[in-house]
Amino acid sequence: xxxxxxxxxxxxxxxxxxxxxxxxxxxxxxxxxxxxxxxxxxxxxxxxxxxxxxxxxxxxxxxxxxxxxxxxxxxxxxxxxxxxxxxxxxxxxxxxxxxxxxxxxxxxxxxxxxxxxxxxxxxxxxxxxxxxxxxxxxxxxxxxxxxxxxxxxxxxxxxxxxxxxxxxxxxxxxxxxxxxxxxxxxxxxxxxxxxxxxxxxxxxxxxxxxxxxxxxxxxxxxxxxxxxxxxxxxxxxxxxxxxxxxxxxxxxxxxxxxxxxxxxxxxxxxxxxxxxxxxxxxxxxxxxxxxxxxxxxxxxxxxxxxxxxxxxxxxxxxxxxxxxxxxxxxxxxxxxxxxxxxxxxxxxxxxxxxxxxxxxxxxxxxxxxxxxxxxxxxxxxxxxxxxxxxxxxxxxxxxxxxxxxxxxxxxxxxxxxxxxxxxxxxxxxxxxxxxxxxxxxxxxxxxxxxxxxxxxxxxxxxxxxxxxxxxxxxxxxxxxxxxxxxxxxxxxxxxxxxxxxxxxxxxxxxxxxxxxxxxxxxxxxxxxxxxxxxxxxxxxxxxxxxxxxxxxxxxxxxxxxxxxxxxxxxxxxxxxxxxxxxxxxxxxxxxxxxxxxxxxxxxxxxxxxxxxxxxxxxxxxxxxxxxxxxxxxxxxxxxxxxxxxxxxxxxxxxxxxxxxxxxxxxxxxxxxxxxxxxxxxxxxxxxxxxxxxxxxxxxxxxxxxxxxxxxxxxxxxxxxxxxxxxxxxxxxxxxxxxxxxxxxxxxxxxxxxxxxxxxxxxxxxxxxxxxxxxxxxxxxxxxxxx
Amino acid sequence: xxxxxxxxxxxxxxxxxxxxxxxxxxxxxxxxxxxxxxxxxxxxxxxxxxxxxxxxxxxxxxxxxxxxxxxxxxxxxxxxxxxxxxxxxxxxxx
Numbered sequence: 002x003x004x005x006x007x008x009x010x011x012x013x014x015x016x017x018x019x020x021x022x023x024x025x026x027x028x029x030x031x032x033x034x035x036x037x038x039x040x041x042x043x044x045x046x047x048x049x050x051x052x053x054x055x056x057x058x059x060x061x062x063x064x065x066x067x068x069x070x071x072x073x074x075x076x077x078x079x080x081x082x083x084x085x086x087x088x089x090x091x092x093x094x095x096x097x098x099x100x101x102x103x104x105x106x107x108x109x110x111x112x113x114x115x116x117x118x119x120x121x122x123x124x125x126x127x128x129x130x131x132x133x134x135x136x137x138x139x140x141x142x143x144x145x146x147x148x149x150x151x152x153x154x155x156x157x158x159x160x161x162x163x164x165x166x167x168x169x170x171x172x173x174x175x176x177x178x179x180x181x182x183x184x185x186x187x188x189x190x191x192x193x194x195x196x197x198x199x200x201x202x203x204x205x206x207x208x209x210x211x212x213x214x215x216x217x218x219x220x221x222x223x224x225x226x227x228x229x230x231x232x233x234x235x236x237x238x239x240x241x242x243x244x245x246x247x248x249x250x251x252x253x254x255x256x257x258x259x260x261x262x263x264x265x266x267x268x269x270x271x272x273x274x275x276x277x278x279x280x281x282x283x284x285x286x287x288x289x290x291x292x293x294x295x296x297x298x299x300x301x302x303x304x305x306x307x308x309x310x311x312x313x314x315x316x317x318x319x320x321x322x323x324x325x326x327x328x329x330x331x332x333x334x335x336x337x338x339x340x341x342x343x344x345x346x347x348x349x350x351x352x353x354x355x356x357x358x359x360x361x362x363x364x365x366x367x368x369x370x371x372x373x374x375x376x377x378x379x380x381x382x383x384x385x386x387x388x389x390x391x392x393x394x395x396x397x398x399x400x401x402x403x404x405x406x407x408x409x410x411x412x413x414x415x416x417x418x419x420x421x422x423x424x425x426x427x428x429x430x431x432x433x434x435x436x437x438x439x440x441x442x443x444x445x446x447x448x449x450x451x452x453x454x455x456x457x458x459x460x461x462x463x464x465x466x467x468x469x470x471x472x473x474x475x476x477x478x479x480x481x482x483x484x485x486x487x488x489x490x491x492x493x494x495x496x497x498x499x500x501x502x503x504x505x506x507x508x509x510x511x512x513x514x515x516x517x518x519x520x521x522x523x524x525x526x527x528x529x530x531x532x533x534x535x536x537x538x539x540x541x542x543x544x545x546x547x548x549x550x551x552x553x554x555x556x557x558x559x560x561x562x563x564x565x566x567x568x569x570x571x572x573x574x575x576x577x578x579x580x581x582x583x584x585x586x587x588x589x590x591x592x593x594x595x596x597x598x599x600x601x602x603x604x605x606x607x608x609x610x611x612x613x614x615x616x617x618x619x620x621x622x623x624x625x626x627x628x629x630x631x632x633x634x635x636x637x638x639x640x641x642x643x644x645x646x647x648x649x650x651x652x653x654x655x656x657x658x659x660x661x662x663x664x665x666x667x668x669x670x671x672x673x674x675x676x677x678x679x680x681x682x683x684x685x686x687x688x689x690x691x692x693x694x695x696x697x698x699x700x701x702x703x704x705x706x707x708x709x710x711x712x713x714x715x716x717x718x719x720x721x722x723x724x725x726x727x728x729x730x731x732x733x734x735x736x737x738x739x740x741x742x743x744x745x746x747x748x749x750x751x752x753x754x755x756x757x758x759x760x761x762x763x764x765x766x767x768x769x770x771x772x773x774x775x776x777x778x779x780x781x782x783x784x785x786x787x
Numbered sequence: 788x789x790x791x792x793x794x795x796x797x798x799x800x801x802x803x804x805x806x807x808x809x810x811x812x813x814x815x816x817x818x819x820x821x822x823x824x825x826x827x828x829x830x831x832x833x834x835x836x837x838x839x840x841x842x843x844x845x846x847x848x849x850x851x852x853x854x855x856x857x858x859x860x861x862x863x864x865x866x867x868x869x870x871x872x873x874x875x876x877x878x879x880x881x
Contacts, residue, residue, distance in 0.1 A: 277840065277843030280847035354815060354871075355789065358868055362873050363796070366796060366866050367792065367796050410860075468795070668820035689828075777796055
């Protein structure tokens with residue numbers, strides 16, 4: 002559209018007040034803008050506009066112009082200030098808005114300013130016309146991106162307008178656009194129609210053709226001219242009009258000039274982009290960055306590269322990878338560098354020692370070291386073949402001889418002992434395996450006698466470390482009973498000499514029990530001799546497989562404990578002294594007038610394996626009572642044979658009706674549930690038998706510990722003598738016994754604080770037939786008795 | 788707790804030396820002489836990096852947790868971490 006120029010200077014140019022432009026400026030401002038600082042624009046704007054104002058001649062004063070009749074401009078008050086085609090006398094009204102426009106107008110940022118600043122530098126500042134051209138050229142760049150700028154584009158690309166557009170025009174045009182934009186900002190969500198129009202053709206270069214077609218109109222003219230020229234050339238030779246004249250140009254003498262620059266130092270830089278390096282940077286970027294986007298397809302490529310070029314040396318694929326993902330490697334490197342810097346800021350390099358991970362690593366390391374030491378023993382325990390150490394010198398004959406000796410006889414091989422300085426001198430009172438982790442053993446240390454009571458100790462040992470326990474719990478009084486729970490395998494119930502029961506959680510490293518029964522009203526008043534977690538199939542609420550903690554104590558009560566707010570117990574049974582039974586034994590009844598207590602002390606109990614209602618209790622009087630949970634007043638039956646306190650009763654795990662009992666009267670008795678007299682009795686020495694246990698694997702094998710020795714009995718081989726006997730170390734008494742469940746090993750605790758592990762070797766009891774064997778024995782014995 | 792464990796490890800049968808080095812190669816705890824410590828730390832650091840690189844190249848989500856080198860005379864056990872290196876040298880067949 003034609004641009005009309007006004008001859009007068011536009012008063013709008015004088016307006017230089019502008020707010021601080023943030024990132025957007027109009028075309029005018031951009032001209033003055035330095036490359037980075039937008040705030041300097043203000044002053045330069047002032048300057049510029051002043052110079053422009055001063056240069057009235059050069060400036061083409063703009064006339065207001067409209068391009069499209071549809072364009073309507075409103076100011077804030079809603080007044081229609083659509084510029085009219087002619088020069089407006091209300092220029093004063095337009096001026097203040099103009100400044101605002103300048104500030105708010107957002108054009109594309111730095112590119113425009115850069116372009117304009119270079120334009121500024123290259124062109125004369127005072128020369129406005131080329132300025133304006135460049136201004137408009139650049140503004141076209143910016144505004145073409147905006148939808149409403151097409152009007153301006155039309156303007157700008159018009160070649161005629163390039164010369165004549167004045168600043169004032171630009172002012173006005175800018176303002177118009179700006180107002181439009183202000184409106185737009187309010188309605189950002191509405192649909193904007195973009196009209197794309199083709200601009201007029203811009204001629205950049207015009208090289209007219211030298212040849213003319215024969216058919217064209219000019220052909221005749223051209224031909225004529227050609228002919229005339231040829232004649233001229235012919236006439237040239239002798240003609241006076243043409244003279245030959247030579248000329249010579251002087252060639253300047255060349256001069257060599259040398260330039261020396263600083264040598265460019267080359268530094269070699271190499272990086273190894275490994276598969277995991279790329280993976281790390283990808284992960285650390287969060288998967289959302291350019292590097293990550295670049296890395297993810299390349300990661301796949303690299304993996305395929307790996308597979309394809311697996312035979313080729315790694316370097317080639319690495320270099321290929323590095324070429325692709327230099328960005329990611331550099332970023333990872335920056336990450337590591339930043340991390341190292343952080344590390345240096347920490348004052349103490351020893352902080353590293355106190356981290357969790359370090360403790361964990363120490364634990365693993367200790368186990369690894371111990372594994373090297375104990376490897377043959379642990380292999381024997383786990384029934385793995387013991388491989389000879391290839392580096393050890395072969396002491397020929399020694400080892401082989403050892404093997405031959407024990408090839409046939411059943412024997413015990415001592416593997417190792419759980420012992421540490423904490424436990425030295427303490428009496429092992431009880432041991433229990435963890436139900437879930439068969440490598441975890443809990444050992445309770447406490448004196449049996451009331452005389453020398455020390456504080457108690459519970460240690461949880463792991464097979465992987467026989468030199469130091471995994472958990473150590475100090476208790477106030479001696480520990481006399483222990484059991485691990487089945488339902489929650491990390492709970493350990495501990496019964497103590499002062500009658501209190503505590504439950505520890507072995508998973509945590511806390512030293513205090515989870516719960517304690519010391520506050521309970523019903524707590525035991527005598528030492529708790531046994532605790533056991535019993536699974537009930539008929540739970541109170543009808544739930545199955547609930548567990549209850551049951552304990553027996555020297556105060557004659559068998560209590561069942563619940564976890565309510567504290568540990569609370571109710572009595573299942575009170576053990577009454579039964580005087581009448583003594584008559585049955587034929588012992589003269591002494592007149593007992595004053596009883597110390599009406600209750601007999603209970604020393605042990607065992608619930609039936611299959612029926613959780615029935616259990617047996619052994620008392621200090623030597624009586625074994627069969628009781629039921631349903632009756633808490635009366636016994637179902639009494640087994641009398643022992644004349645000393647019954648230390649242990651145990652049902653056979655493989656034969657459901659048979660149980661063993663051992664007592665301080667040097668005997669072990671074998672009973673069947675329905676007979677109230679023992680079937681078989683075993684005596685070997687004149688020492689109290691402290692502990693017995695059935696072997697979990699063979700039905701005819703059981704182990705017994707009396708004070709001086711460990712005995713393994715196999716009823717299938719002999720019912721008179723134990724088949725294996727192992728003497729205790731001098732000075733200690735053996736106090737407790739435990740069979741290992743998975744392997745054929747036996748653990749023996751003694752009064753010196755050691756728990757020794759023995760392996761049973763060459764036990765000839767075959768599998769599967771012992772139950773029958775046992776029944777046969779029983780039957781034959783009974784038959785012989787009758 | 789920490790010191791006891793370190794002492795215990797050192798006291799086990801056959802253990803020749805225990806070294807703890809931090810990420811920069813500075814020995815924090817050692818029971819061997821200085822030159823041996825520095826030698827072990829430097830060499831094992833490189834080997835650990837290589838081992839870790841190998842493990843992670845095969846599967847980047849995997850990582851190296853423990854390294855044991857058994858030689859004719861001893862066994863060197865290394866527990867590596869980003870911040871430290873725990874080295875124990877043991878003669879297992881003593």
